[in-house]
Amino acid sequence: xxxxxxxxxxxxxxxxxxxxxxxxxxxxxxxxxxxxxxxxxxxxxxxxxxxxxxxxxxxxxxxxxxxxxxxxxxxxxxxxxxxxxxxxxxxxxxxxxxxxxxxxxxxxxxxxxxxxxxxxxxxxxxxxxxxxxxxxxxxxxx
Numbered sequence: 001x002x003x004x005x006x007x008x009x010x011x012x013x014x015x016x017x018x019x020x021x022x023x024x025x026x027x028x029x030x031x032x033x034x035x036x037x038x039x040x041x042x043x044x045x046x047x048x049x050x051x052x053x054x055x056x057x058x059x060x061x062x063x064x065x066x067x068x069x070x071x072x073x074x075x076x077x078x079x080x081x082x083x084x085x086x087x088x089x090x091x092x093x094x095x096x097x098x099x100x101x102x103x104x105x106x107x108x109x110x111x112x113x114x115x116x117x118x119x120x121x122x123x124x125x126x127x128x129x130x131x132x133x134x135x136x137x138x139x140x141x142x
Contacts, residue, residue, distance in 0.1 A: 015055065025068075
């Protein structure tokens with residue numbers, strides 16, 4: 001019996017839309033990362049990008065548990081001495097809610113060129129509308 005190894009012609013991608021309103025951030029990111037990676041498919045291979053395209057809407061209405069709104073910090077560095085900047089989750093949700101979900105999902109994907117290719121299939125929008133109606137995304141209940 002031969003082991004099946006998928007080739008690029010075996011990839012069939014679907015489009016899904018996820019409503020993030022009143023969903024817990026970590027659980028939402030975990031489910032989205034699972035779909036982006038393609039682990040829900042029987043022909044999954046860890047060396048290929050087999051996942052689907054995911055559109056997340058209402059990113060500004062995502063929910064967290066505990067005191068994460070004030071305690072969770074996002075860090076970035078300018079490259080200069082003393083250039084470390086920190087932002088709380090509350091401020092990130094107020095200014096860039098798309099980045100909150102994108103960073104949470106990015107942390108759950110592989111840290112290589114394959115993970116970067118998977119992240120390109122994630123589209124996040126703060127509001128209700130998105131420009132991907134032509135792809136006919138199906139609603140995905142999480």
